Amino acid sequence: MSKTEVVLRVAGAAGDGIASSGEAFAKICSRSGLHLLAYNSYQSVIRGGFIWLQIRASHEKVFTHGNKVDFLIALNQREFERNCVDIVPGGAILYNSDKIKPNKDKINENIILCPLPVGQIIKDIGRNPILQNTVALGALIKLLDLDFENMANVIRDYFGKKKQTAMEVNLQVSKAGYDYADKNLPQFDFKLETDLDNKRPVLTGNQALSLGSISAGCKFYAAYPMTPASSILHWLSAHSIQTGMVVKQAEDEISVINMAIGASFAGARSMVGTSGGGFSLMTEAIGLAGQTETPLVIINSMRGGPSTGLPTKTEQADLFQAIGASQGDFPKVIIAPSTVEDCYYSTIEAFNLADKYQLPVILLSDLFLSEHMESVDSFNFDAIIDRGEIVTHKPSDNAYRRYKFTPTGVSPRAFPGTSGTIFQATSDEHDDFGNVISDVFTDPEMRTKIMDKRMKKMDFVKKDLPIPKLYGTDDAKLTLVSWGSTFNVIRESMHFFSQENLPINHLHIKYLAPFQSGIQKILETSNDTLIIEGNFTGQLSKLITMETGFKINHTLFKYDGEPFYTEEIIDKVRDII
């Protein structure tokens, strides 16, 4: 039977052009109506080091980048040897045979070698070593029986009119690779169900977060460069003229968040983005946003910790950091988006909650979610912007109470410049007017009242959140529990379980704060539970026990820096049931 799904890995050294080859292949697939998911495994090295990019494409939605590889494009000898073990029997390696000499003893005999004598193939066209990628891509398009003209268009768009010569060279080289494969390489039985009329968007989690912020009307974004959040800064900067957003790289994350609080205080929707280290520096000011009731969206794209940790690897170990961010008690919302699509909607939701309840909202992404590319069906662009209650006119009693006591705890906000609304926003404890009651004018009764007012907002946030969803059968032998970017890989595992008639269901927790009451009920009616988390200590598991008293029975933790693989989840579940 023909294969309808393909997994490609491009492996080489940093600086070899792997990302652009991968992106080109991704576009070729997505413009052919295919779904895809791509993951880039790299190191914090600009040149050298080893990296690979893996793309899985199919006419059906794919949820992971796959484990085993159908085609490997190896760009150097070392990566040839390192990666050939991950190829499925019947799979193939494409490589520049001028440079790479396979050691046949080390290669499984079921793997098909596809040598590409690049020098000879492109001898009439050009000499740039990076052209070997284009040769291989051209050959691969032939082996997969994909449309050459579609590839040519991707190349044309990539180089654009400004780089006419490079575009011409790459077009010729890709055709040469394509023709070489046609005449010299074996045939493979792939039948990808393409549809050239159905072009899908492909984007990363960070791009979806950024796009979400544009839809939400974010007007100020500040950041300090830090992997894996930097691409938000780059992307929003590149689009700032078009969007009218002020994008500010500041001297450190402390300045970043204080600037954003200032901009938000002045009335502009504001967001900051960072990873764990920068988030640590922002911590004090998250409390400032809480205390002054200034709306703010904070993205923490988690990477491996502690300290500098694993700068280019993924982890889900900042949950407790987010929960405990800043001294004292104050209302704060924590949302963990699960997929690229969810990144878009979660950002809009975060802005609306931040404004409506005047509090900081933390979006917990991670390196895998932030950086992997995924095809999506288009988004709903009818974004609903809810800026909450805003005072636009002078209050009739001429006494504006910025922190007025109300049934919901939400006090209508005024932007500076509005007649009759002068007030003080203070990090010190204050009364309903905003006047300081911290040291000299201590007022225990007022302190209790204003604290109650702020915290009351969380009860109403809770009511606004959708009820937690249980995926799969109600009557399961085992309930999988997860948060954040593991959603997709568990979804794929769930597909396997249902094919195998294994009674498993899945509870995915998106809102970490406020903690939703529905979760306890779901867990208490489950027969057995397994938590799946990308950290060492089981932070969500502990949070669940803390909030509900419920103890999860089984655990699957991973902290090697790589995302979860379906096989790991399936094996664990099989062990349990």
Place this chain on the structure above:
Amino acid sequence: METESKKISDYKTNTTPTWCPGCGDFAVLRGVLSALTELQINSKDVVVVSGIGCSSNITGFINSYGFHGLHGRAVPVASGIRFGNHNLKVIATGGDGDGYGIGLGHFIHAMRRNIDLTYIVMNNQVYGLTTGQASPTSDKGMLTKSTPTGSLEVPVNPIALGLISGATYISRGFSGDPSHLAMITKNALTHKGFSLVDVLSPCVTYNKIQTYEWFRERVYKLEDEKHNTRNLDSAIKKAHEWDVKIPIGVFYEANQATYEDDDPGLKNGPLVEQPLDNTGNMSKEIMKEFI
């Protein structure tokens, strides 16, 4: 009502300042109030931002919007307010510990940006609110609770730092000369770009060395010496005078484009006034890049 001319009392709140009797900060407050009165700026268009420290309590005593934030972070918040709405008059305030110690990095970077705001630092060369430790502007050898054998560090020179960091109005006032201080403050508020007013503001409780008398014996006015405020080199020379003679007045001023002038995001007016009814369409258009 807003056409009536405003009196100094219109810019005062009902809160009584918490400073010790004789504190230099009273003169700074008076300087700000009289500058606002002279300029007849609408209270509703002014935001005073501060950090933490005795002097940072000043926001509570001025009838304008106030943002009394975290220790050392007044300048980033003030910058952010300018980004959000650059029609507002923004005054950042604080002490030497706040601005030249924990917030020193922000101070330098804000000057590099030449953001149009005024930064008034009440410099008393000691930490007052925490009861008398050495501050970044304490003289070397100064005995304090945290330096019982004398401070081992050379003091920060905020004027010199300002001159080499790109601020476009750099001045020093003295609380013992309130009318001169008010004049400098007023000029700083009308200056376009980052203006620094470093104020010699004696702490009568914890600094028994740099007292009003100590300063009176040393200060002189730059304008009396016909100092050329457009000359950076002579300003740098003046910035290094201390101990024997201490200059007050304007060291340097320049007309330069501000960050707000140059940021393309602010070309269409204040961010807070930008319409939000077309954001979805904007995203829809950008989404095409991903296909």
